Amino acid sequence: xxxxxxxxxxxxxxxxxxxxxxxxxxxxxxxxxxxxxxxxxxxxxxxxxxxxxxxxxxxxxxxxxxxxxxxxxxxxxxxxxxxxxxxxxxxxxxxxxxxxxxxxxxxxxxxxxxxxxxxxxxxxxxxxxxxxxxxxxxxxxxxxxxxxxxxxxxxxxxxx
Amino acid sequence: xxxxxxxxxxxxxxxxxxxxxxxxxxxxxxxxxxxxxxxxxxxxxxxxxxxxxxxxxxxxxxxxxxxxxxxxxxxxxxxxxxxxxxxxxxxxxxxxxxxxxxxxxxxxxxxxxxxxxxxxxxxxxxxxxxxxxxxxxxxxxxxxxxxxxxxxxxxxxxxxxxxxxxxxxxxxxxxxxxxxxxxxxxxxxxxxxxxxxxxxxxxxxxxxxxxxxxxxxxxxxxxxxxxxxxxxxxxxxxxxxxxxxxxxxxxxxxxxxxxxxxxxxxxxxxxxxxxxxxxxxxxxxxxxxxxxxxxxxxxxxxxxxxxxxxxxxxxxxxxxxxxxxxxxxxxxxxxxxxxxxxxxxxxxxxxxxx
Ligand code: FES
Ligand code: FES
Numbered sequence: 001x002x003x004x005x006x007x008x009x010x011x012x013x014x015x016x017x018x019x020x021x022x023x024x025x026x027x028x029x030x031x032x033x034x035x036x037x038x039x040x041x042x043x044x045x046x047x048x049x050x051x052x053x054x055x056x057x058x059x060x061x062x063x064x065x066x067x068x069x070x071x072x073x074x075x076x077x078x079x080x081x082x083x084x085x086x087x088x089x090x091x092x093x094x095x096x097x098x099x100x101x102x103x104x105x106x107x108x109x110x111x112x113x114x115x116x117x118x119x120x121x122x123x124x125x126x127x128x129x130x131x132x133x134x135x136x137x138x139x140x141x142x143x144x145x146x147x148x149x150x151x152x153x154x155x156x157x158x159x160x
Numbered sequence: 161x162x163x164x165x166x167x168x169x170x171x172x173x174x175x176x177x178x179x180x181x182x183x184x185x186x187x188x189x190x191x192x193x194x195x196x197x198x199x200x201x202x203x204x205x206x207x208x209x210x211x212x213x214x215x216x217x218x219x220x221x222x223x224x225x226x227x228x229x230x231x232x233x234x235x236x237x238x239x240x241x242x243x244x245x246x247x248x249x250x251x252x253x254x255x256x257x258x259x260x261x262x263x264x265x266x267x268x269x270x271x272x273x274x275x276x277x278x279x280x281x282x283x284x285x286x287x288x289x290x291x292x293x294x295x296x297x298x299x300x301x302x303x304x305x306x307x308x309x310x311x312x313x314x315x316x317x318x319x320x321x322x323x324x325x326x327x328x329x330x331x332x333x334x335x336x337x338x339x340x341x342x343x344x345x346x347x348x349x350x351x352x353x354x355x356x357x358x359x360x361x362x363x364x365x366x367x368x369x370x371x372x373x374x375x376x377x378x379x380x381x382x383x384x385x386x387x388x389x390x391x392x393x394x395x396x397x398x399x400x401x402x403x404x405x406x407x408x409x410x411x412x413x414x415x416x417x418x419x420x421x422x423x424x425x426x427x428x429x430x431x432x433x434x435x436x437x438x439x440x441x442x443x444x445x446x447x448x449x450x451x452x453x454x455x456x457x458x459x460x461x462x463x464x465x466x467x468x469x470x471x472x473x474x475x476x477x478x479x480x481x482x483x484x485x486x487x488x489x490x491x492x493x494x495x496x497x498x499x500x501x502x503x504x505x506x507x508x509x510x511x512x513x514x
Contacts, residue, residue, distance in 0.1 A: 042416060042417045044416060044418065046416065047417050097381050097382070099207075100206075100207030127425075128425045128428075132424055132425055136425075137393075138389045140390075140391065141425040141428050143385065143389075144425070
């Protein structure tokens, strides 16, 4: 099938790729744009490992048609750190031991970022709601919820 | 129709690794020309912290800062042989191999430093901050980095070490049946509180209190992390997960994450842990590691708590609402076993009052 051109912003970079029509966004990000931070856990919308933000809203990239990204702004974990400065969510995950195998982490971080961008002072229940589409096999979730609350507090200049 | 509270208890003697077929682990250590140490292993880190713990063990044995040690578990084709990351053997077996490999590399490092300082290697010690100096005379010193450079560019020697830890296979004595299937045991005891709805058969775990004895906790935060995550997996196995179909045949079984039931972040259970440290003699720096024990005792404790709450004894996992309801039906209703603890507040209470 003839490939079609696709342009979008990935974190801060302008990306232009040719894609097979009907490709999913996750494949295009990983293989086309070379951003390996979004993970493929299930490829069917059940695990959340592939979560990316499209214009700030979380989407499961494995279920998103790549062509939908045309002209939009995609954010992935690859763009969270600014130079050597980790995003407060990344620091909180690291310091709070919120990752073991780490496979869910990129998706968790993006779901959490979308939440904190909209709701800087979330309640515990709001955090749980925000990551309810992200499966984690290792941590038991509690360290992840705690880390997101800690990051929120830090970003607001409070201590959790 | 009522919600019943129950409390269950379970304890475990847990074998660290199995010796039935012989159980070797190997490690190779070498230094770069600038005095960083690489540890090559084939036992991989699944997220349980093998890399962190073996890194600590190597640094401690070598006498160098932990920042100067790298653990590479990338490829079992090119790394030294290891039986693998399973049977809760990682910390114990691999850690012991790393100690041996690091001790050999340290010996070579001290000999190279002795040549440079023109002293006897036996008179040297490390400060753990990247320096090697004459005992009692810290000013007569050389850095680990300079030692490695001198060894590799001047003396023509490597700073490297090989380590293997082998537990030979243990056969049963034909007369007595006696054998040594394991070298050391870890232990745990758990108290788990549940509520059981006798109308729906649903079970909710409300609190876990546990004590784990894991030898020395080589990395206390990792131990806690593993115990919390592992207990959650135990809850999941006890109440939700199965690859076997409920009805009527395999084609109704789960095939993917959409149909394989697992608890999510909404089902977090408060878990209070006490870690008891009784260093094991044959373990690396006394650490046995928690291993699979972090999940196992959760299952019987939940089954006991359900029995305590409603008198239903489930011996098949997972304990689904359907199994609880069938048990209730067979018993002619809930039979709280009572007498358990202050947490029951009289055993059962009417719906809506939990
Ligand atoms: S990979 Fe997209 S939801 Fe699992
Ligand atoms: S850390 Fe392993 S799946 Fe979440």
